[in-house]
Amino acid sequence: MDSYLGEIKLWALDFAPEGWHLCDGTLLPVAQNQALFSLLGAYYGGDGRTNFALPDLRGRVPVAAGHNSQTGANLHFGDKGGTETATLTQAQTPPHSHAVNVCSDNGNQPGGLNRHIAAAVTSTPPGNAINLYAAAGGATVTLDPATVGTAGGATAHENMQPYLALNYYICTAGLYPMRP
Incomplete structure (x- = not known):
C-alpha cells in the first residue's frame, strides 16, 4: 500500500x-x-x-483544525496549545464548604474517633498533652464563616x-x- x-x-x-x-x-x-x-x-x-x-x-x-460551534474553539492549522500541569485559583474552584465539628463542652479527651473540637480546654498540668477534644454528642456550635480560611496552595497538579x-x-x- x-x-x-x-x-x-x-x-x-x-x-x-x-x-x-x-x-x-x-x-x-x-x-x-x-x-x-x-x-x-x-x-x-x-x-x-x-x-x-x-x-x-x-x-x-493532535486535534482537528477548524471551528467547533458547540465549544467555541477555533483552531487554525498548525496551532499549538494546552498544558501538562495547571494551578487552580480560588475563583476556579466551585463554591463548597468544609464541615468542622465543634461542641460547647470542655476539652477533656485526646484526639480520635467520635471526638469534636472543644469550645474550651480544661487546665492541663505542665508537660502533659493538651486535650482539645470532647466526646461526640454534646451541643454543636456554629462558627463564624471567617474562622475557616482559604484552603489549598499555589502548586500545580498534573493535568493529563x-x-x-x-x-x-x-x-x-x-x-x-x-x-x-
Whole structure:
C-alpha cells in the first residue's frame, strides 16, 4: 500500500521506516524536500525559505483544525496549545464548604474517633498533652464563616489524561496528494 507524502501515522515502532520520519519538529532543507515543503510550508516552524519543520507531536495529542460551534474553539492549522500541569485559583474552584465539628463542652479527651473540637480546654498540668477534644454528642456550635480560611496552595497538579506513549511518523517519500 502506497502512502501519501505528508501522511502521518501512529505506529508502535521505535524507529522510522524508510521513507518516513519521526514527527519530532526536525528542520529539513527546502532544496532537498521541495514536494513535502509544498504541502507543509512553514506551518510547524522554520524560516520558510531555506528550511521548514516537521510537526512535533512528542508529548502532544493532535486535534482537528477548524471551528467547533458547540465549544467555541477555533483552531487554525498548525496551532499549538494546552498544558501538562495547571494551578487552580480560588475563583476556579466551585463554591463548597468544609464541615468542622465543634461542641460547647470542655476539652477533656485526646484526639480520635467520635471526638469534636472543644469550645474550651480544661487546665492541663505542665508537660502533659493538651486535650482539645470532647466526646461526640454534646451541643454543636456554629462558627463564624471567617474562622475557616482559604484552603489549598499555589502548586500545580498534573493535568493529563491517561496515556500510552507511541510514535507518530510522517511520510517523507510517497505519492504526491492531488488537490480536488
